[in-house]
Amino acid sequence: ALCLIVLPFIPASNLFFPVGFVVAERVLYVPSMGFCILVAHGWKKLSNRSVLRKISWVCLAAVLFTHALKTLHRNWDWESEYTLFMSALKVNKNNAKLWNNVGHALENEKNFERALQFFIQATQVQPDDIGAHMNVGRTYKNLNKTKEAEESYMIAKSLMPQIIPGKKYAARVAPNHLNVYINLANLIRANESRLEEADQLYRQAISMRPDFKQAYISRGELLLKMNKPLKAKEAYLRALELDRTNADLWYNLAIVYIELKDPTEALKNFNRALELNPTHKLALFNSALLMQESGDARLRPEAKQRLLHYVKEEPQDANGYFNLGMLAMDDKKDTEAEAWMKKAIRLQPNFRSALFNLALLYSQTAKELMALPILEDLLRHYPDHTKGLILKGDILMNQKKDIVGAKMCFEKILELDPNNVQGKHNLCVVYFEERDLMKAEKCLVETLALAPHEEYIQRHLNIVRSKIASLSAMEQSSLPADETATTVAEEKKNAFQNLKDVKNERESTQSTADNGKGHSKNKKRTEKNNMDKETPKKSTKEIKDIEKKRVAALKRLEEIERILNGE
Incomplete structure (x- = not known):
């Protein structure tokens, strides 16, 4: 015994x-x-x-x-980790590990303020404890106190053995302590001006332990952020030499290939990651997105299956349902697309892309009036959503005939972006609908100056100018030969006074109405006597010709309105 x-x-x-x-x-x-x-x-x-x-x-x-x-x-x-380690502290207060254990227990409960107190006490009990200083730094980071976190990590780093070039430290340095370089680099790389400094820390950790896989992974992420995809690719390939069964590494390598504009290799690496881990959520989502963006209809069924698997793993992520809706829209499955979009919006009522694309779906399927409430929600959350304002304005103008509401939408767009070509063009169409042709013409001229290579703007400008000319011709044909039409002729003449060639034609064909009997007498004196008999016949012929032109002009105007309304 x-x-x-x-x-x-x-x-x-x-x-x-x-x-x-x-x-x-x-x-x-x-x-x-x-x-x-x-x-x-x-x-x-x-x-x-x-x-x-x-x-x-x-x-x-x-x-x-x-x-x-x-x-x-x-x-x-033994009620909890906290009570267990606190009971140990009552017995022995000079052990840094006990203080760290209590801190970890509080950290797991998200009580970072109290956890920090115990971690700091651990550093006071044992000042050379690298892990305790790392705990302090991590807790400061969780409390968004980056300056204090960096100071703690720097103290922990100073306790590490000094680096001697060419010497390996695998036997001397605990792998967990090497995380001080990773944690410090992860902290300072949030500052864009210190990316090179962070890279130096990753390389320092690798030099101390060449088989430190996490250092390669973190450095690869940093190199991608530094827009160095080729070096990131090298880092991930080196990590894969150490561990080819790590699905995260294959996924990260796929992201590198996307940055290198090589979607085929990216998809191969996504597939490799999913072979190793069929429930890898990021690989499921991003590979499905890559398939969708490829435009290859043959890949859509597999993309759909991966997204369905993803939403099974992440049922509360609205992005999965939204992309299922986009796939259904690509396949022209409007009812299915509508259901997915609505589910995404239920999970995230302010989902910008889902709201707009659902409204666009309604617009494309002749359900424009159903799109309006969706657009109202979109613009309530995002008042500066330009495409939403354009779509709402189009529906108000073409479906509800609400010219005033449409005009407000397009004017709002121009307040946000005075050089928005589509918004300005649509405002020109509003002026056309208001029958303010002169303003429409001026607006289209300004729009054409913003986009001189847009053929449709030039075409619409020609249409408006043609309508102005046609209305001038109509005015000419509508005037009677007697003096009672003089007032109407003058009003129309003033409305189109900038069209000099049309005005001259109007004045020459209506000389009797404009100048009275004096002009007629002068005309009789200069012509031969038989002209008195031919004049009535000639006037009748001119009137018939003008009437034919007027009818043709009316048909042309109707065609112009159909074209403009349909754009």
Whole structure:
């Protein structure tokens, strides 16, 4: 019994050499067995003596009772990690690991403020504890105190062995301590001006341990951020030499190939990642997105299956349902697309792309009036959504005939972006619908100056100018030969006074109405006598010709309106 008590406890007692870990209950299991045997043996010896028999029973009962109470009390210490490690601190306050353990327990509960206090205490108990300083730095980072976090990481880094070129440190440096370089680099690379400094830290960690896989992965991510995809590719390939079964590495390599504009290789690496981990969520989502963006209809069924698998893994991510909707739109499955888009919006009511594309779907399927409430939601969340304003304006103008509402939409676009060609062009169409042709012409001229190579703007400008000319011709044909039409002629003449060639034609054909009998008399004096007989016939012929032109002009105007309304 004495051997069971003493011998198993000697290695963990720190009597002959430091063991490097806290004396815990697990090292007392076998000694406890020896203690129980010793108690039983002593009770047996005492109970065999008649004089001490009663005393032996009393002692045994007392031992069992007191130890039962101690066991019951100890059970409350095991309620949680926090209570367990706090009970240890009551016994020994000079062990840094105990302070760190309490800090970790509080950190797991997201109680970073209190966790920081215990981590700092651990550094005070053992100032050369690299892990304790790393814990302090990580907690400061979680509290968004980057300056203090960097200072703590720098202290931990200063405790690392000095680097000697060409020397390996795999045997001297604990792999967990090398994370100080990774953590410090991850912290400072948030500052765009310190990316090179972060890269130096990753290379420093690799030089100390060439098989440090996490350093290659983190450096690859940084090199991508630095727009160095070829070097990132080298880093990931080196990491794959160390571990070819890591799905994350294959996924990261696929992202590099996307940056290198090589979607075929990217898809191969996504597929490799999914072979190793069929539930790799990022690989499922991004590979499906790559298939969709390829435009290859043969890849759409597989893309759909991957997205369905993704939403099964991430049912609360609206992006999965949105991309399923986009796939359905590509396949012209409008009802299915509508259902997916609505599900995405239910999960994320302010989902910008889902709101706009659902409204666009309604617009493309002759359900424009159903699109308006969706556009209202979109513009409530994003008042500066230009495409949403354009689509809303088009629906108001073409479906609801709400010219005022459409005009407000297009004017809002130009407030946000005065050089927006589509918004300005649509505002010109509004002026046309308002029959303000002069303003429409001026607007289209300005729009054409913004986009001189857009053929449709030039075509519409020609149409408006043609309509102005046609209206001038119509005005000419509508005037009677008597003087009662003089007032109407003058008003129309003023409305189109900038069209000099049309005005001259109007004046020459209406000389009788404009100049009165004096002009007629002068005309009679200069012509031969037989002209008096031919004049009525000639006037009738001119009127008929003008009437034909007027009818043709009306047909042309109708065609112009159909064209403009349809654009």
